[in-house]
Amino acid sequence: MPEEVLIWDCEANGLLDTATKLHSLQIGTVKGADSTIYCDALPGYPSIAEGLQRLSEAPKLIGHNVLKYDFPLIEKLYPGTLRLEQMVDTLVMARLFAPEERAHSLDEWGQRLGVLKGIFNGPWDTCTPAMMEYAAQDVVVTRALYNHVKEVEDWGCLDTELKFAWIMFLQEQNGFTLDIKAAQELEAELRGELADLLTEAQSAFPPRWVPNGKNAQAAMFTPKGDNKRHGYTAGCPMTKVILQDFNPGSRKQVGERLIQLGWKPKAYGNDGNPTIDDEILSRLPFPQAKKLVRYFAVSKQLGQLSDGKYGWLQVVGSDGRIHGRVNSVGCAPGRCSHSGPNLAQVSKKDLRMRSVWTARRDWKLIGCDGASIQARALAHYLAHYDDGLAINREINGDKALGTDTHSANRKALELCGMRVPPGYSGDPGKLLGRLREGAKRALYCVLFGGGDPKLGKTIKEECREAGVPVPRVPDSELGKLARRQLFKSIVGFDRLQAAIQAAARSPKKGGRGYLKALGGMHVKCRSEHSALVFLMQSFEASVMKLAAVIFYFEKCAENGWEHGKDFAFCANVHDEAQMEARPEIAKAVGQAFADSIKEAGERLGSRCPMAGEYSIGVNWRETH
Template sequence: MTVIHCVNVVDRLTGRRRRFNSGFYADGTPAPRAGTIEEGLVLLMEADCIGGHNVIGYDIPAIQKLYPWFEPKGKVRDSLVEARVIWTNLFDIDTNAIKKNKRPEEFIRDRLTGTHKLSAWGFRLGEYKGDYGPAKEAEARALGLEGDEIRNFVWGRFTPDMDEYCEQDVVVNVVLFDKIDSKGFSPDALELETAVAGIIRLQEKHGFLFDKVAADALLHVLQVRHAQLSDELRKVFLPWYAPKRKLGRHDLIDPARDNKKFGYVAGCKATRVELIVFNPGSRDHIADRMIKLFGWTPVELTETGKPKVDETTLDGLDYPEAKLLVEYLTVDKRIGQLATGKQAWLGHVRRDGRIHGRVNANGAVTGRMTHSSPNIAQVPKVGSLYGEACRALFIVAPGFKLVGCDAEGLELRMLGHYMARFDGGAYANTVANGRKEDGTDVHTVNQRLLGLNKRDNAKTWIYAYLYGAGNLKLGSIVYDDMSEARRAAFNARWAPGDPREKALARLGLKTRRSIEEGLPALGKLQDLIKDKAKRGYIKSLDGRELHVRSAHAALNTLLQGGGAVVMKKALVICFRAFTALGWVHGVDYGFCANVHDEFQIEVREELAQQAGQIAADSIAEAGVAFGLRCPLAGAFDIGDNWAETH
C-alpha cells in the first residue's frame, strides 16, 4: 500500500458523517470533505473510542505504515474480533437461514456462508455493503486492462464511487456494532479477545525464523528414505490380479464364441482382471493388502465406509510390514509439510528468512486459536518420527534465545477446577500435588480406576475421554492395553467386523462407568454439563458462550474453552509485564508462536531466564485471576530452536 485516498468517519452517538481526503477526485472535480487525511487521522487518534472491522489486523497497521505517528489514544474496538467471539457458530446460523430462504442469492454466490466479512454481515443485517471492487474490476477488464493495470484502475485512483463505497462501508460497520452491543455479551470476554488480537498481530509481523539450509538438507534425507521405503514395500507387497472395474462394477463379459487366445468359452461368463502394482501412497491398496494377506480387522472406518488407514491406525499393528507402512506414510507427510504441500513451510519463508503464519485468535468453537499459511500448530512433536528435526528448523537470530513456556496438565487442571464443586477439590489436589513416585499422581490413580496395565494407556484413555471419544474408541485403547494372551482370547471369542466392534464398545462403556463411578464428582459434572448444553451453549470462565453441537462434546468444549481463555489471559499478563519492564516487541523480544497451551518467544539472550520466569508466572496468575479451584502452573525451557524448548 502506497497511499490512503480517503478516511470516512461516522459518529455513533450523533450519527454525524465526515469525509477526509485531498479535496479532489482523480478527474480534478472537487470532492466533499471535512478536512485533510491528516486531520481525519488526528480526529481518530484523539477520540475516546474508535472502531472498525479488522482495524487491529489491517487498518491501524496500514495507516501506521504511511503515517508512523498515528497511535490511537483511546479504546479500540474491532467488530471482526468481537463478532468472532459472539458468533462462533456462524456457519450453522447461515446454513439454517439459507434453508429458510433468508439469505440472498448473492450471499451464496459469493461464498459468504460462515464468514465474518463485512460484506457478509451487510447481507445478514440488511445493509448492503456494495460491490465496488468486483464492479470496477469488471469495468477494467471491459476496457482491456490486465494485471496491475486492473489494480491501479480499481484502487489507484480516488473516484466518487470509491468515496461512496468507503462511506457505506462505515455505515454497515455501525449497524454491525449496534448488533454486537444488542447482544449484551460479556465485556470481559470482548476486552480479553481485543487485547489478544493486538498481541497476535505483533506475532504475525515478527514471524518465526526458519533455517532454510537445514530444511533443504532434511528434505534430501526424507526424499531418499521415501524412495527406499517405496522399493521395500513393493518387494513386500508383490503385484496381484484383481477384477477390472468398469463404471464402478466388475467388467463382466459373456462371450458368444470360443476364443483360444484369451481362454474364453462360449456361454461362460468371465470377469476381466488386471495386474495391480502396489502403490504405498494408496490407502485402498494398503487396506486391501493388510486385510487379505494378514487378516487385519479395521476398527475405524471413514465416512464412506472404507477402512481408515493412517499412521495412527496402523501403528498398533505388530506386523513388520505395518511398521514399514507407518514410516512411509509419516515420511510422505513430512515431505508435504516441509516442501510439497499447500501449507509447506519452505513455501512460506519470506525475504526476511521468517515464516509469518496467520492466526485467528478465536478460530475454533472452543475459543482456541487456529493457524494457517502455514499451520504452525501441526509442526510434529519431538517424540514423533523426524519431529525433532522438523522443530529444529524453527530458530532464533544471533544474540537471541528461544523461550518455550507451557501450562502443565492444563486440561486436567481445568477438570479439577470444575469437579471441585462436587468433591471439595480432591481431584484438583491429585492433579496438582500427586507424585508418580508413590503412585498418587493423576494418571496412576486413573490407571487403577480403569483397571489398565500401563500408566501411559491410562493417560491416553483419559485424554480420549475428555476429547469426547465414543465407547468404541475407548474400548480400542483398552484392547491395546491387553496382554497378548487376553487379546488372543478376545479375538477368538469375537469375530471380526460388527461382533468385535460391539464387544470393544462394551469394553469402552465399562471403563467409562468405572471412571465415573470411581470419581463420582466426574459423573455429576458430566450430568450438569449435558443438562446445561441442552440450551445450545455453556458459559466459560470469562462469561463467553461456548456453543455445543452435541452432548458428548460438552465436557471437552468446557475444558478446552476454559484452557483457551486461561492461556489468553496469561498471554496478556505476560505481554504487559514485558512492556512494564520497557521491553519492546520486535526489538528485545518477539512472540513467535502461540499454540494451544504454549508460548514460543524469541528473547535477547541476557533476558531469556527472566522472560521464561515471567511467562510461567503469568500462567499461574491467570488461574488466580479467574478464581480457579485448581492452581495452574507453567514451566519453561530455553534453547536455540523449537526442538529444545518443547
C-alpha cells in the same frame, strides 16, 4: 467535545505490507446513520488530516479487522496518531458471538444482516468516485454488525480477546525462523524412509492384474476376428488388463487390498470408497495394515515439510521465517486456529519435525506452557463435588508417593493392565512412572471426548510402549472398563459431566444453550457429548490468553522489553507459547510468562492454582 464512539474504516493503495498511500477515511457514529468520507485526492471532501484528528479524539473506535489492517496501516503511514486502546474490532466480536459461522468478512455479515456492502473490483491504486461510494457503505455495514454482536461486551472477555488478537498480529508479523538447511536434510531423510516403506508395502501387497479402464465394464471389448498372437477369439468378450503395482498412497487401492484380506469397512466417503486413516489401520489385525500406518505418517510429514500447498519449504520467506496466520477465536471453545501453515499440527511424536524451528540468529528460543493445565481445569470444576480432593491431589500430591492425580488414576487403571506384572525384572519405580504417563494420556482422552474404543486403544498403546502385557479384549470393552475405573478415582466426575451437559442443552430442552468459560465467553457446543471437551478447552484458552496479555502489556512494560528488539512471539499453540529473546534476558522472559500464567488463574478466579513451566533452547524440540 469528542464523540464517545465512532465507526471507522479506511481505503489505501495496497495491503498492509505494500500500501504507501491512504486514499480515504470513512467515519460515522454508532447511533446515527451518517457516513462521512475524508479524502484528499478528490474534490468536495474534508481532508484526511481532519478525519485523523476526529479519530484521535475519540476514546473508542469500532471497525472490522482494524487490529490487523486499518490500525497498523495508520500507524505505518501516520505514526502515533491513534492508540491501540481505542480499537474495538468487530471481526473479533463476530467470531466470539457466532463461532459456528465459518466466514466473517464484512461482506458476508452484510448479507446475513440484509445490509449489503456493495461491489467494487478496483482499481485500488487510484482513488475514484466509485471507490468512495463503495467505501461509504463500509461504515453502514460495520454499524449494523456492531449492534448485532455488541452483547459480547457484557461477557467480560472482550478486552482480553482484543489485546490477545493484537499479540497474534505481532506474532504473524514476526514469524518463526525455519532452519532451512536442517529442513532440507530432514526432507531427504524422510524421502529415503518413504522409499523403504514403499518397498515394504509392495512386498506385503504383490502386483495384481486389474482391468485397464475406469472399471471392468469399461475395459471389456468383443474382438471382431481371431488373433492368435493376442489370444483373441472372434465374438468372445474379453477384458483388457494391466499389471498394477500397489500404491499405498491410493486410499482406493488400500481399501481394496484390505477388503481382500477380510476387512469389513464400517464407513465410506462420498466417492464410495472405504474411509481409511491411521486409527483404523492401527486397529486392524492384519500385519500388512501395520506397515501402512508408518507410510501414511511419513507421507503426512512430507506434506507438512515440503509437498503440501503450505509446505514449510514452500512458504518460507526471504527472511528465513514463516509467517503463519492465526485466528484468535478460530475454534468454538475459544482456542486459536492456525493456517498457512498450521503450526498446531507439528508432530510431537517425531521430534525431528520440531527441531527445524528455531530462534533468530544469536537469540534463544523459550517455550512456556501451563503446567498440567487440563488436570487443573478439571480440578477447578470438580471442587463443587469432591470438597477439593482433585485440587489437593494436583497441588499437594507427590509422584514419588503415588498421591498425585495421575498416580491415583494409574492405580485405578490397574484392572486395565496398567500395573507392574508379576516377576518383573526391571526397575518397578521407572515402570510405574511410565505407566503414570499412560494414565495421564487416558485421562486426557476422556476429557477431550474420546469414546470407549478410542480409550481402549489408548490403554493398549500405553501398555505396549511400557512393555507390560496388553489386555486381550476388544478396544470398546477395555475402554468401558477404564472409563468406569476413572470415574471411581475422580470423585464427582459423573455429576460434573451431567451438569455440564444439562447447561449445554438448548433452551427448548431446558438448558441454557451455552457454557460460560472461565474468562466469560459464551461457549456454544455442537452437542451434549462435546460439552466437557469444550469446557476444558475454553478454560485453557481463557488462562493462556490472559497470561499472554499480562505478559505483554504488563511484564514487558515493567522490564522495558520491546517486541522485535528484545523478544518476540513465534507461536501460540493451545497451552504453549514459543518466544525468542536476547540470550541475556531469556531466563527472565520465561519466568515472566510462567508468572503470568499463575496470575491469570488468580484473576480469573480459578479454584485450582495455575502454574507455568518454561525451558530454553535453540529449537522447538528443546523447548517443549
